[in-house]
Amino acid sequence: MWDIDNHIKMYPHAAIMEKEGRLYGQWIIGNNYRATQPYHGSYPPSYIERVKSLFPNNKKILHLYSGMVQPMEGEQTFDINPNLNPTKCGKAEELSDYFSENTFSLVLADPIYDKQNAAKYGAKMPITYRVMSELYKIVEVGGVVVWLCTRIPLWKKVEWKLLGVIGLFCGTNRVYRAVVLLQKTYA
Secondary structure, three states: OOOHHHHHHHOOOOEEEEEOOEEEEEEEOOOOOOOOOOOOOOOOOOHHHHHHHHOOOOOOEEEEOOOOOOOOOOOEEEEOOHHHOOOEEOOHHHHHHOOOOOOEEEEEEOOOOOHHHHHHHOOOOOOHHHHHHHHHHHEEEEEEEEEEEOOOOOOOOOOEEEEEEEEEEOOOOOOOEEEEEEEEOOO
16 A cells, blocks of 8 residues: 555655554655746645655556646646646546546545635636545545645545545645545445
């Protein structure tokens, strides 16, 4: 499932631990948050690499609410904004219209956090329980959704198992976020 040893090898100061089958931790990524693209919002520096270091064997990756993420070989991006050139463009509440069942082993989701940011993106707030239902269709059994947000998504306990939560701190005057790890449990 996850590889804490690999993560700590890559990030020796990481505060990550497993307790009673769940992963807990704190990522302090720092405050070097200079915009590297002309687009509001982006992943914190090293965020994608940190997630991938926890799940190094997952190669079928979807970046949901991808913004301007440049996918690696074999990865796909999904966003509502066609100007960002995602692999697929549409509403996250309709993911199964765009992807086949059991397509992904790892999904990195970075949804809109609040109405103010929704206005900046020209989009609506996601309906998280619908998005999670759609993710259930396209994620393979045992696959993981990594949800980065200020709000924890709604999910059905018969479909998803909570693997853990990592707090994400990016420096002063920044929003503190939760990295929620959910695993698809049944087919």
